[in-house]
């Protein structure tokens with residue numbers, strides 16, 4: 170039997186209850202997704218940032234390398250021109266004495282040692298014969314004149330030299346060292362520059378400098394060392410002059426290496442570099458930076474067959490990732506930490522939600538269980554009604570909306586007792602958390618219902634009260650029946666006054682009270698209608714009954730509220746008069762006797778009355794016997810009179826018999 174309104178409606182648990190697992194899963198998925206997205210974003214941005222910074226570095230390093238390269242070649246050009254026009258050389262050519270030769274050799278040896286860029290410095294005549302040659306040994310940093318001078322007339326550079334104008338220098342870069350006009354192994358990169366020696370307009374020969382290209386290349390290598398990215402040099406044909414793979418170098422000069430060509434290995438990149446002077450290209454994750462370098466300005470480039478080379482630096486995707494590994498490791502650790510945090514938080518959240526939901530289910534179960542039993546009302550901590558079940562509505566006729574927000578005492582019958590009852594309930598709940606008792610409720614149809622109410626404070630594993638729950642049972646009928654039974658067991662069915670049983674109980678109680686509290690003295694009067702047998706005999710039993718009823722009514726109307734009037738036999742009655750002296754009782758009984766005689770009845774009746782007052786330590790039976798004795802005397806003296814026995818006075822007179830007095834006709 171559910172509640173008409175769910176009293177737990179506003180609680181979070183109720184909203185969450187059916188969606189516990191979906192909500193938990195959604196939260197976990199959301200947190201994981203956000204964290205995962207954040208992780209991937211951070212990881213990607215680290216790689217991107219690193220790539221960007223690599224691009225900037227590579228570009229600037231290539232620009233710087235170009236500058237170094239251009240400056241170096243410029244310096245070499247200037248040097249060869251100066252040497253070709255030096256006074257000592259001209260003096261030697263005009264006057265080739267040993268002394269003049271010595272001066273030239275001396276000068277050139279110093280230059281070779283100072284520069285370190287030259288392997289050979291030569292003076293070659295126009296027929297290709299060496300006239301002076303300085304050999305520089307870079308390992309011991311010594312330059313010495315050569316003993317053997319070689320005929321270079323068949324060398325290809327000599328054949329090219331004839332095409333060089335007087336004011337020009339010629340440069341043969343990236344040639345391989347040869348012996349007897351054959352490339353010799355191990356391959357050693359060479360460069361040659363030459364300048365014609367002209368005296369008085371007549372070409373006398375050439376100053377030829379063999380360049381140590383490795384030394385020059387090491388200049389720009391140093392620029393990229395910090396990035397640990399090797400610099401590659403590519404000829405305009407696409408062949409590698411310098412490569413990270415030494416076996417791929419010199420394809421333009423060594424036929425078996427002809428296949429190693431950037432054009433073939435990286436066609437996409439080659440297309441880009443063919444169209445741009447410089448740039449950055451990313452291919453399959455690998456990063457390429459390139460820059461074309463013009464080798465000379467006033468120089469005839471004799472070999473390779475173009476005047477520009479491509480500087481290329483590249484870094485593989487694996488190297489980029491390796492460089493970002495440390496940062497990625499940091500965010501990995503952060504992500505693991507965040508994951509653990511999310512997991513623990515989710516676990517705690519799950520526990521809290523489970524706890525709340527268990528509480529909710531317990532509450533639900535409790536309420537459902539209670540609802541199955543009886544009419545139930547749920548109250549908040551302030552004692553205001555927040556819900557009732559259908560059974561309650563059916564039993565009382567009140568709708569949930571009528572009483573929600575009010576205290577249950579609004580149902581109680583108004584009056585002083587309501588405030589007292591409310592106070593009693595509150596006190597019991599505060600002290601024991603429980604109250605039960607009978608309450609009289611005023612129903613919507615203005616009828617009064619007796620309800621058995623049980624109220625409990627619900628604490629739900631907490632030390633604080635969360636709710637109060639009250640159950641009600643309608644005991645109106647039962648109360649009525651009980652009252653009927655009570656009156657049946659205590660009332661005389663004919664006259665409606667107390668019966669013998671009630672009389673005995675009351676007399677015993679009063680005797681006990683008076684025994685304990687002597688001031689609570691009382692009197693007992695026994696009344697017996699005179700000649701009642703004749704009434705029955707003459708007028709019939711029904712008339713006799715009516716006479717008995719009329720008599721009882723008369724006496725009841727004349728007694729005080731606290732007096733107990735009972736029918737103790739057929740036509741015998743008794744009056745117990747609490748806190749009454751024998752004099753007062755006698756006076757009352759005399760008045761009753763007179764009233765009886767004045768009762769307008771047919772037939773007329775009279776009554777004889779015997780009175781006795783309670784005296785300390787007297788039992789109820791003894792008191793009764795004394796009153797009965799007085800009654801007997803009243804009868805014996807002629808009836809319609811009052812006789813009393815003052816036991817107290819008799820006691821005072823010690824062992825003398827108790828005085829008896831007669832009041833009456």
Ligand SMILES: Nc1nc2c(ncn2[C@@H]2O[C@H](COP(=O)(O)OP(=O)(O)OP(=O)(O)O)[C@@H](O)[C@H]2O)c(=O)[nH]1
Nearest residue numbers: 697698699700701702703705710711713714739740
């Ligand atoms: N109508 C009626 N008569 C009753 C009832 N109870 C007892 N009586 C009658 O009351 C009469 C009592 O008669 P007795 O005991 O002889 O007493 P009495 O006739 O009153 O004479 P005294 O008491 O000596 O004056 C009897 O006839 C009973 O039948 C009753 O409930 N109704």
